[in-house]
Amino acid sequence: MKQVKVIIVGNGERANCYCKYALTNPQDLKVVAIVDPDIEKRKEGSVKYGVPESMTFASVDDLLSYEKEHGRLADGVINATMDEWHYRTAMPLLRAGYNMLLEKPVVNNEKELLEIKKTAEENGCLLMVCHVLRYTPFYLAIKKVVESGEIGEIMHIETCENVGIAHASNSYIRGKWNSTEKCGSSMLLAKCCHDLDLICWLNNKTSPSRVSSFGGRNFLVAEKAPRGAGTRCLNDCPHVDTCQYSAKSIYVLNDKYPYYSWTCIDNDYESISREQKTESLKTYNPHGECAYKVNSDLVDHQAVMIHFENGSTATHSMIQGAVRPCRLIRIMGTKGEIQGMIESCKFCVRTYDFFNADYLEKEFDVSGLFEKDDHHAGGDDGIIKDFVNMVRGGEVSISCTKIDDSIYGHLCVFMADKSMQSGKTEEIILKK
Ligand SMILES: NC(=O)c1ccc[n+]([C@@H]2O[C@H](COP(=O)([O-])OP(=O)(O)OC[C@H]3O[C@@H](n4cnc5c(N)ncnc54)[C@H](O)[C@@H]3O)[C@@H](O)[C@H]2O)c1
The missing domain is CATH 3.40.50.720 (NAD(P)-binding Rossmann-like Domain)
Structure with a gap:
């Protein structure tokens, strides 16, 4: 080879x-x-x-x-x-x-x-887009169940992306994706183009035709900051020991996502001392700023609704600052349903139990099918292997994120953001 x-x-x-x-x-x-x-x-x-x-x-x-x-x-x-x-x-x-x-x-x-x-x-x-979630054993196994026909035709898909407090803080509230002006991407594009891609990939016997969306920045705003909040948690805020967005909890005590939070310090993050970190948060590090007052223009929650050519539908919700970070999925088919959460590595498939006029449930567990240090539950490893295979001329995998099969997720994002602004349902013109 x-x-x-x-x-x-x-x-x-x-x-x-x-x-x-x-x-x-x-x-x-x-x-x-x-x-x-x-x-x-x-x-x-x-x-x-x-x-x-x-x-x-x-x-x-x-x-x-x-x-x-x-x-x-x-x-x-x-x-x-x-x-x-x-x-x-x-x-x-x-x-x-x-x-x-x-x-x-x-x-x-x-x-x-x-x-x-x-x-x-x-x-x-050959152009592949890094929609790594398609390569996770979790979504791949779900795709195989869908393709097997076990749950019949897809009627509706529901996905939720609950962005945990530390992740939201590190990336979208105080981090490098916290402003459309700065990095060019809306919250939905930066975080959920994966989810809308998954929806279109799982339901790819048809194509999305109409999208509508609501959302806004309504909760992470200065007026909702705890009473008397300062501008920098470790400097002037009386809520430093209680606020869920406290830089003390996220960065000093728990050092969450260190490869994002210490980039403003001119040193390898593993060799930065606790004193240096604290000092940076008190003075110049953007991660030290009050999460409610920071200069971010991203929505803190958004709901999207998609209509497909064949009449099937999908919804997606994004919440910034969820207590439990997780991605949830529920697929309703004409003969059964799939429900799961990627963080648990488990999903179940329910089908009709004819003799009891009830349902049967099978559980799938994909833990153990990927390296624990993979940032995307096996997706990073899977996509690079597939890219190598594709460049070698090998057979294209079921997950393959070639550009022609990856644009619908992006188009749904663009139309959702447009709809959120216009208040109207937006159409996707490009057809299969
Ligand atoms: N697939 C996923 O799930 C996933 C997850 C996180 C981030 N991302 C995306 O991955 C991309 C990279 O994110 P990152 O966190 O690695 O960023 P990064 O800032 O760590 O790396 C970007 C690198 O690009 C370099 N660079 C800047 N301008 C350049 C130019 N003109 N030519 C060549 N190099 C240039 C920078 O110096 C830097 O080293 C982003 O688009 C981000 O949204 C994808």
Whole structure:
């Protein structure tokens, strides 16, 4: 089997999640070049993957200029830049004919999404979107039950994304995705393009046609802060020992999501002292700010309703700051139903019990089917293996997130956000 050579574009957190596979399975995957404007990230990648410094580039343009003179370096690209860079970095590489594993969200608007799809098709590129949840043993097993016909035709799918307090705080309240202006993505796009993708993938005998949505930022607002709250938890807030968003609880006592919370400190997060962390939260670290007063324009809750061509329907809800973080799913079919929660690694399938005029229930447990250090319950590992397989010309898997099969989830997100603004039901024009 041919070793697949890749170039990392954006050597950050997510690139690391996929490319650790190159370290454990060098016969399958090799990182041969790195593009990142941050010199430290280039150096770090160079050491980690054994890439000569001469094969590290500050921009995609520099890489492509080098290739013009010396020829092509790799079979594919892992594009794990931040949301606002996806379009600008992906387009020239697709025009150059590169196969690509591209982080989600692809882009934040329909026009650029269709342009990326067209450019990939015109240049014969295999383009996969990092909808990693399709690759988790949990959703994959659910998909197989749906495909088996056991629950009949899908009538309705219901999903909930309850974003836990620490995760919401780290990423969407105080973190790098906390503003559409800053990173270009709405809350639904940044967090739930996965969920809307799952809905469209599970119900892919048909396509979504109409979307409506309600939501807003109504609870994480200054007026709802505890009485007398300060502006920085560890500095001037009398609620530092009781507030559920207290930086003391989330960051100092429990160090949740440390790879996000200490990026403003110029040091590897594992070697930062507790004193340094506390000092940063008291002064310049955005994670030290009051969660109710922080400058964020994202919705703190949103509900979406989708109508499909064949009359089936789906709903999705997103709640920021849930006490128990979890993703829930319920699929109602003409002959049965599926219900589960990915965090428990369990789901059950119920079918009709003819003789007792009641129902039968089977439980599925997928724990143990993935490595515990995988950030997405087995999804990160699954997608990189499938990308390698696809670039080698292998058979496409049932989860495969090729662009033509991945755009409906994004279109549902765009239309949901549009509907939330317009107050109207929005149509998806693109048909299968
Ligand atoms: N699939 C998922 O479930 C999932 C989960 C988390 C994040 N994400 C997405 O993954 C992407 C990356 O997130 P992250 O947390 O790894 O970000 P990160 O900030 O850790 O990494 C991004 C890297 O891109 C580099 N970069 C910036 N501009 C660049 C350019 N023009 N060319 C090349 N490199 C450039 C940065 O220096 C940085 O090293 C985001 O789009 C994010 O939304 C996806």
